[in-house]
Amino acid sequence: MLGNFSYSNPTKLYFGEESLSFLNEELPKYGDKVLLVYGGGSIKQTGLYDEIMQILAENGKQVFEDAGVMPNPTVEKLTEGCQIAKDNDVDFILAVGGGSVCDYAKAVSASAFCEEDPWEKYFIRKEAVDNPIIPLGCVLTMVGTGSEMNGGSVITNTTTTQKIGRVFGEDVFPKFSILNPVLTYTVPKQQMVAGFFDIMSHILEQYFSNEDDNTSDYIMEGLLKSLIHSSKIALENPTDYEARSNIMWTATWALNTLVAKGKSTDWMVHMIGQSIGAYTDATHGMTLSAISLPYYRLILPAGLAKFKRYAINVWGVNPEGKTDEQVALEGLSEMEHYMRTLGLVLNIKELGATPDMLEGIVAGSFITKGGYKVLTKEDIMSVLIESMNQ
Template identity: 75%
Template sequence: MLGNFSYCNPTKLYFGEDSLSNLREELPKYGKNVMLVYGGGSIKRSGIYDQVVKLLDEGGKNIFEDPGVMPNPTVEKLYEGCRIARENQVDLILAVGGGSVCDYAKAVSVSAHCEEDPWEKYYLRMEDVDNRIIPVGCVLTMVGTGSEMNGGAVITNHKTKLKIGHVFGENVFPKFSILNPAFTFTLPRYQMIAGFYDIMSHILEQYFSGEDDNTSDYIMEGLLKSLIHSARIAAEHPTDYEARSNIMWIATWALNTLVAKGKTTDWMVHMIGQSIGAYTDATHGMTLSAVSMAYYRFIMPYGLAKFRRFAVNVWDVNPEGQSDEAVAEEGLVRMERYMRELGLVMDIRELGVTEEMLDGIAAGTFAMDGGYRAPDHDEIVEILKASMA
C-alpha cells in the first residue's frame, strides 16, 4: 500500500434481530429532547415506529417528530429540520429509515446551529463544521448508502439543479446505528434492487483507482463476490434472512471509510448519477446503474490492468489465451448481464432524462480526478448519450 493515512470510525453498531433493544443502552447518554426523523410512513405500516416510540417513552424522552424526509432530501426540508431542532433544543436526532433519512439527519445535525446558510457553507463552499453538532443515532430500514457508519450527507437543491454530497469528518458520524436485517424485508423490490447496486457502485468507485498492490482491493473483491451471491438469492427470496444480513453488512463496510484507505478513489459514476438525480429526482441506485457501463467502458483503456483483475478475480473470467483487453471486456459483459438479471435500470431515458437535459447534467457534474481518467464536459455528454443506447 502506498501513501500515509489515519483511520478512526467512532460509530458503534448493533447488528441482528434483537438489535433494537440496544436503544435502551444508548438513550441515557443523551438529553431528554429527541428529534425522531423518518420518511413517508412505511415505518408506521411495518410497526417499527411503534417499537421505537415505545423505547423512547420508556427512556423518558420528549419526542419531536420530523416526518416526510424524501428519497432525495431537499434544501427546503433541511431548513425545516433545522427549525424543529433549534426550537425544541434537541439533544439527539434519531433517524429511522434508509440512507436518505440518515443523510438528512446528519445534515440537520451540522446545520441547526450554523449561523450562516448551511447550503452555502457546507455544500457550495464545502467548509468544515465549526459550530455545535447535534448527535445522531440511526435505526436502519434500507441498505445501500452506508450512511449508518460514515459522515456523508447528500442534499438536493432543485432550484439550482444541484445534488451535492458533503463527506463530513468523524465528529459527524452517527454515534450509534442499529442494524436489524428483518427491518429491510418489507422494502419494495425496486428500492431493494436499487440499494443492491448502490452498494456495488460504492465498492467499484474505490476499487477502480491506484496501481499498487493494495490490501483494500483484496477486501473489496471479497465484498463484491459476497454481494453478487447474496443479491441473487435476495432477488428471488426477499425474506431470506442470511442473504439480507450479508447484504446489510456488506453495505456498511462498502462505505464506512475502511476500504478507501490507501486509495485515491474515483466517484465519477456518483457525480454523474447525482446530477441526473438533481434533474429527475430518480432513485439514486438506478441513476448509478444507468450510467455505469458507459462510464466503465470509457475509462477501461486507462486502467486496463485493474479491469483485467476485476474480470478474473470477481467474475471468474478465464484469461488463458486472451488479450488483456478481451479479458477486461468480458468482465464488463458479465457484470452487465448480472445487472440486467437483477432488473436494474440500464437506460437513463427510463429515469426521465431527455436529450435536452444532457448539457445541463454534464455542467452539474463535479469532476473528480482520483480515478484512471477524469472526463471533461464533452466526454460526460458522450457518456450520457451512450447511457441512452
C-alpha cells in the same frame, strides 16, 4: 499500500434480529429531547414506529417529530428540520429509515445551529462545521448508502438543479447505528435492487484506482463476490435472512472509509449520477446503474490491468487464449448480465432524462481526479449519450 493515513470510525454498531433493544443502552447517554426523523410513514405501517416510541417513552424522552423525509432530501426540507431542532433545543436526533433519512439527519445535525445558510456554507463552500453539532443515531430499514457508519450527506437544491454530497468529519458520524436485517424485508423490489447496486458502485468507485498491490483491493473483491452471491438469493427470496444480513453488512463496510485507505478513489459515477438525480429526482442507485457501463467502457483502456483483474477475480472470467482487453471487456459483459438479471435501469431515458437536459447534467457533474481518467465535459456527454442508446 500507498501514502500515509490514519483510520478511525467512532460509530458503534448493533447488528442482528434483537439489535433494536440496544436503544435502551444508548438513549440514557443523551439528553431528554429527541428529534425523531423518518420518511413517508412506512415505519408506521410496519409497527416499527410504535415500537420505537415505546422505547423512547420508557427512557423518559420528550419526542419531536420530523417526518416526510423524501428519497432525495431537499434544501427546503433541511431548512424545516433545522428549525424544528433549533426551536425545541433538541439534545439528540434518532433517524429511522434508509440512507436518505440518515443523510438528511446528518445534515440537520451539522446545520441546525449554523448562523449562515448551511447549503452555501457546508455544501457549496464545504467549510468546516464551527457551530454546535447535535449527536445522532440511526435505525436502518434499507441498505445501500452506508450512511449508517460515515459522515456523508447528500442534499438536493431543486431551485438550482444541484445535488451535492458533503462528507462531514467524525463528529457528525452517527454515535451508533442499529442494523436489523429483518427491517429491510418490506422494501419494494425496485428499491431493494437499487440499493444492491448502490453498494456495488461504492465499492467500484474505490476499487478502480491505483495499480499497487493493495490490501484494500483484496477486501473489496471479497465484498463484491459476497454481494453478487447474496443479491441473487435475495432476488428470489427477499426474506432469506442469511442473504439479507450479508448484504447489510457488506453495505456498511463498502462505505465506512476502511477500503478507501491507501487508495486515491474515483467517484465520477456518483458525480454524474447525482447530477442526473437533480434533474429527474430518480432513485439514486438507478442513476448509478444507468451510466456505470458506459463510464467503465470509457476508462477501461486507462485502467486495463485492474479491469482484467476485476474480470478474473470477481466474475471468474477465464483469461486463457485472450488478450487483456478481451478479458476486461468480458468482465464488463458479465457485470451487465448481472445487472439485467437484477432488473436495474441501464438507460437514463427510463429515469426521465431527456436530450434537452443533457447539457445541464454535464454542467452539474463535478469532475474528480482520483480515477484512471480525468474526464472532460465532452467525455461526460458521451457517457450520457451512450446510456441513452443502451
